[in-house]
Amino acid sequence: MAPAVTATVVNEDAPESYEVAHVHDVYDAIASHFSSTRYKPWPIIAAFLANLQDGWVGLDSGTGNGKYLPLPLDRPGRQWTIGLDRSRNLLEIARTAGGASVLREVVWGDVLGHGWRREVFDYAISIATIHHLATPDRRKLAVERLLGAVSPAHGRVLIYVWATRQDEHSKRNIPTNSSGTGQDVFVPWVLAEDSTQVFNRYYHMFDDGELAALVTLAAEELGLVIGPAAAEGSLKGIEIVQDGWERSNHYVELRRWQT
């Protein structure tokens, strides 16, 4: 029986050090065991990566063990995804994601940074990452970084975060509130080799509608119109292509456009 998920309260005066203690340090400590449990790509994410163009380059912001870097498997080398993560130990694993004979490009960095040419990528994914940021402003900034990383003409973005609405098969019992703005929790990780070592990872679990609202705020911050591409005028915007829920996660797929 896994230890229970418990509610937590973020220290809003020091969210950065809160994330260091309850996210970054935890992943560096559990990297090897964590990675061994994360090997199967999710179908919607695999489908997103399978429908891009030859020659496109993408950013996997919060790549973890890099399991999405080799995709699509049927067209190896036709596009190039660069993995970014805050955990150095996970990046060492991500370098050889998909087998030691093929090396992946990985960068040690933070999802709130932007150490690349503006709008240079064709696509960006952020899977199970933004929910580790400890305040609404930081989560919004993380979305702004994704939108600002991709082409204004055709950039595509896919974001996944953990949901308060859990799958009926989920073994987890989740604390709830009725705020509509999600739930801050600790999710324990018990090391396989030493069950006395338990690490509490911080998550912000997203309520229904919260991810799309966050994306809307981030787009507005960047002066982007939200909706289908305008017929005329000199406008920049994003279209929300998909806004869904799958197996205890919310996801949103976006396309940038300009006229």
Next chain:
Amino acid sequence: MVRLITHNLLACHVKGCTSNNFPLEFKDVQVVLRESEFNPDFLRGFIPKLEWPALVGAARELGDTSLPDQLPEMLDDDFLKTLHHVLLEIHVEEGIMICPNCKHNYPVSNGIPNMLLAEHEIG
């Protein structure tokens, strides 16, 4: 790894450092060459995104002078194979990447570039 494909995308993101912050300059590098599969369709699609002079300059910093100053109009297989080698087979394993503007140092260790900044340093 910092291959030149990645180097051509990276830029300095220190607060206030918004011009002349690309390309980062290599210093004290250790380079390893590793063969990888040639994929002309990828290269043809990627070329429009390349900053060509930055790629030529970075390759020369690493001792590779095979690229012409100007991107050729004819993208034949000989040229694409040369480009493939420069972009995807030269691995910078150790070294430093320095911002040409603010001189911030981004270290490369065990093939992984460290683009982390303290949050108060990020622009």
